[in-house]
Amino acid sequence: MSVIDAMIVEFDSSVVQTSQRLDRYLDLICHLYPYVDCAHVEKQGDTFHASISYSVFGQLGVGSIAAPGLHYVRTTSAIGRDNGDEFVACLLNKGSAIVEQNGRQTKQGPGDIVICDTARSYKYIFSSDYQLVCLRIPRTQMLCRLADAERLTALTLNGASPMGVFAASVVRGAAGVNPTLELSAASKLASSVIDIIAASIETELGGLKAPRDRHVELWERAKDHIDANLSDPEFNVDCICDAIGVSRRTLNRVFAIHGTTAVRCLWQKRLDASHAFLAEGRAKHIADVAAACGFSDFSHFSRAFKKSYGFAPYQLLKQKST
Known part of the structure; x- marks a missing residue:
């Protein structure tokens, strides 16, 4: 469950x-x-x-x-x-x-x-x-x-x-x-x-907490870079690696320590941002929300949103408009 x-x-x-x-x-x-x-x-x-x-x-x-x-x-x-x-x-x-x-x-x-x-x-x-x-x-x-x-x-x-x-x-x-x-x-x-x-x-x-190590620093820098680029649909794992100066292998190890992957983290942050747009009534159209949060595939966005929150984005949009 x-x-x-x-x-x-x-x-x-x-x-x-x-x-x-x-x-x-x-x-x-x-x-x-x-x-x-x-x-x-x-x-x-x-x-x-x-x-x-x-x-x-x-x-x-x-x-x-x-x-x-x-x-x-x-x-x-x-x-x-x-x-x-x-x-x-x-x-x-x-x-x-x-x-x-x-x-x-x-x-x-x-x-x-x-x-x-x-x-x-x-x-x-x-x-x-x-x-x-x-x-x-x-x-x-x-x-x-x-x-x-x-x-x-x-x-x-x-x-x-x-x-x-x-x-x-x-x-x-x-x-x-x-x-x-x-x-x-x-x-x-x-x-x-x-x-x-x-x-x-x-x-x-x-x-x-244990003393901060290089992996913690890289983790936080990677997350900050993700936050700053959520709206860019072309932003991906390679962009993160280039920005913080590490290989894909190192980046994967950093995120694995925290029980996730860079791709999953990027998607979740985009979903969280889209949820905030809808929950706070800052958008009138779901397509606009998806685009603003870096989703280029509208159908994929809707499925991922429902899987993460238990309800479709249009349901939240409808509630805010009534």
């Missing part, structure tokens, strides 16, 4: 036969989120109780989870089952947790936020009852805002810090958003939520 699938889910284990509650809960967790193996900390038998609320708006999947202590383990084999290509940002409202990824381990308490990369294995361990708000953020949406997101997993954004308090309030607010919002408003709101999460993590955890 992709993050852009329209879905509203409400689950409470109390309506399920007691002997099936745990299995039903785990099945739903693995359907709504990237697949994980689970272990129950204590044998609770008929006392097991859990609830899930989940909805989607814009590019975000937002879930509220209340459950007893469980160990969630995302293994290499689990990654192969769903090809997870996103980040999850988790705000703990009650309980405590230990999160492990990238050879790091961090403790999470109430009010703290931690991100995990679903493309790599991790452990999320709860030893007692907990309540959690979890955001599913597409990889491209996070990396275009926070280039070092993959290096900042399993680090705690302290809920007592100014940015931690701010980010936590935004995550809680996202969990209360009406998922039936019209497309334009939902997309803008989702984008703003991701902006705040990324900015908060960068502000609070930026000092913990």
Whole structure:
């Protein structure tokens, strides 16, 4: 299931036969989120109780989870089952947790936020009852805002810090958003939520990043050059290589570190720009938007836009014109 699938889910284990509650809960967790193996900390038998609320708006999947202590383990084999290509940002409202990824381990308490990369294995361990708000953020949406997101997993954004308090309030607010919002408003709101999460993590955890290396510098220069040339339909990967003085092979390695390719990044940035044109009512014709964002093939643009956002560009244009 992709993050852009329209879905509203409400689950409470109390309506399920007691002997099936745990299995039903785990099945739903693995359907709504990237697949994980689970272990129950204590044998609770008929006392097991859990609830899930989940909805989607814009590019975000937002879930509220209340459950007893469980160990969630995302293994290499689990990654192969769903090809997870996103980040999850988790705000703990009650309980405590230990999160492990990238050879790091961090403790999470109430009010703290931690991100995990679903493309790599991790452990999320709860030893007692907990309540959690979890955001599913597409990889491209996070990396275009926070280039070092993959290096900042399993680090705690302290809920007592100014940015931690701010980010936590935004995550809680996202969990209360009406998922039936019209497309334009939902997309803008989702984008703003991701902006705040990324900015908060960068502000609070930026000092913990590894020293900048040549690949990071090349990554940022390449992205800046892409941003400056989105409207040019002739702009391509060779243009990027010429501008920053590297070979195609080196450029491919730079983008591979961030889980993408130069071509994919260019396309996503063009799509994001076209979405902004439409969402902000800055265009009256879809063809004009496509041309302004460097798309020479109108049909290809429409298909790619729908695949990325879950709805066709004309739907967003129609909403803005009514």
